[in-house]
Amino acid sequence: MGLTIKLPKEDGSTYEYKTSNKSSFQVPSRKLESRIVFSAAHVVCDPFANTDPLTNAQIDWEHTLAYRRYLWSLGLSVAEAMDTAQRGMGLDWKRAKELIQKSIAEAKAVGGKVACGAGTDHLAPNFRITLEQVEAAYEEQCEFVEKHGGQIILMASRALAACAQAPEDYERVYGKILQQVSQPVILHWLGDMFDPALEGYWGTADLDSAMEVCLNVIWNNKDKVDGIKISLLDEKREIEMRRLLPEGVRMYTGDDFNYPSLIKGDKQGYSHALLGIFDAIAPAAAAAIHALDNGDLATYDALLEKTVPLSKHIFQKPTFSYKTGIVFMAYLNGHQPHFRMIGGAEGARSIIHLAELYKLADEAGLISDPELAAERMRLTLALAGIR
Template identity: 50%
Template sequence: MFTLDLPLAGGGTATHTLGAPAALSTATTPPTSRDVFAAAHVVANPYRASAEGGADQIDWDATLRLRQDLWSLGLGVAEAMDTSQRGMGLDWPGARELATRTLRAANEVGGRVVVGIGTDHLKIDTPTLTDITAAYLDQMAAIESLGGSCVMMASRHLAAVATTPDDYVTVYDAVLSQASRPVVLHWLGEVFDPALAGYWGHGDPAAAMDTVVAIIADHAVRVRGIKVSLLDPVQEIRLRNRIPDGVRVFTGDDYNYVDMIVGDDEGNSDALLGAFAALGPFASAAFARLDREDVDGFRDVLGPTEALSRLIFTSPTQFYKVGVAWLAYLNGQQDHFRMIGGFETGRSLVHLADLVREADRIGLFADPELTARRARAYFAVHGIG
């Protein structure tokens, strides 16, 4: 048995004994029942990581090993998106380098990848819609020239300058019309990024949906799907029931993904989730069961993980990447707990301790001895235990 003292919210510590890892039958090939991607994080170079951010802070070898792990489980990788700290330590030059390296590695092993594009290289304080469109097109051209497929991420610039839903239609029409490969759109709610409040020209998601559906309908041939990150299952189901046949909804609901993926008589969601970066083996094992039409087995494997995911993504939600990196460190997937931009300071020691307890409850830790040693040492240097 491996024990450690974990901090408590009210002060003091409590002794916790780690249990055995979960026994999971994982797959090595992509699921056939759903289209599945894990949004992966980046590993920092601990010698260079600081509040400055930037690509020179990335440990490229360790970062690519995380992607290799996901591919080996049959999962696709969603690259250079929110989980990789895009716009929160990772700028466009770093994202482009990350995409280049990931796409090259994917080609070597047959791994599946989609890459986020945005407008984050714009240096204009008040860009025009033409500027924003050009920025999207610049990034799309860069990724498509590498043979990559794009996820058109929500733009903070567009959210700041758009005054009507028509402004969004103008930009998305122009960009999608020039896509050479089907694109995944991304509806990222303000719970993930407060700067995106009122995206699509409405504060009410139900009203915003009209704009989203109209854009997709006008470009159904060029839209592969839309990732929905609202943490609102009612709105996701409504959107799922309104979009044209052949266009996928990728759930980004890290609170309710099991029900969203299973679906109902009207349809189901595919998956593009940051949670799966931390839960790769569970996702792989669960989809292997779903591929055999074993819905109960899928729920048995993945259902218990939602409590951990909700904890990782607790408010303020944009700091969920801290939990993903922390669990990767405790699981031996990286050698330290530092993040680019000093992002690891976004969560408290008590939160990190709660993650240890909840992750252990589902048997996430493959080597409990290593986990106990690393967690014990980390808390000790902060005066705990």
């Protein structure tokens, strides 16, 4: 028997929603094989830190690292200190360094796989910054990740976007950094829907031209590129680019709308995954890839198809506020004891949005403990004056 909970509508009225029964997913008993699957992971705020949550929020390391152990236990890899961890939107480079170091150590302890974001976010982006400063910033962060034994995810740079004058500036900076790294990296092309400061990345607002510049960087440095993650929410463009990559260079989908079909692929290839939504749908994602490993496409489709409405809801405009939904899912499922975020980002989505998220998560079978989730949803609603 399901539970009944009162949820709000946009007009101020409420309706009775009856939850489904608790569902379960087949957790893989062996490593995932057919695809490389990274889940970008969120951080848990320390609610007891007596500091300004907007400028100096502290991290609850116990629950933050426990969530990474949970992801690894499902067979997923962790993409660390990325935008899902509020990198550049609450998590600065000083705190990111601590997160990277702790996460790499934890991965080594439990046999997990982790790759870490390296960027230029300790530079304040403006047109007065020089390309040499951008290069030095990238070098500093890449050196830190490699020193601690992590694989680099070379993040898009707000500073480079602010000071670059032409596509050739991107080719220069990326070329220099890629020739210095000791192991192949994952490039990260993040669309401006995720970060408005990255508008016109690769030196042009035309996406066809931008893709050409990016591909030039990859082909000119193919031995130093493991793959590229693109987050443009454009399925056709990702498939087009995937087919133009050098042999051995992987496409990691960052498309939180079209991931089921992109990961499944077609006769000409497929995408691996590096996704923020996999933080929220981890059990379904692991079970789906496990089914794909076994050649069970029907189960793969059925498992991921149910998660797409939830993902589209979490990543609705403004897309960069998706972290709020990711953390709310972790709260509903008991992975953390509170719904507080660094930077006060728990307030970035409306109570209507959170109520619909709860409903969609339940319909997708992603509520692990229905009674706990219902209790926490009611507490959240009560804070908004809904009883």
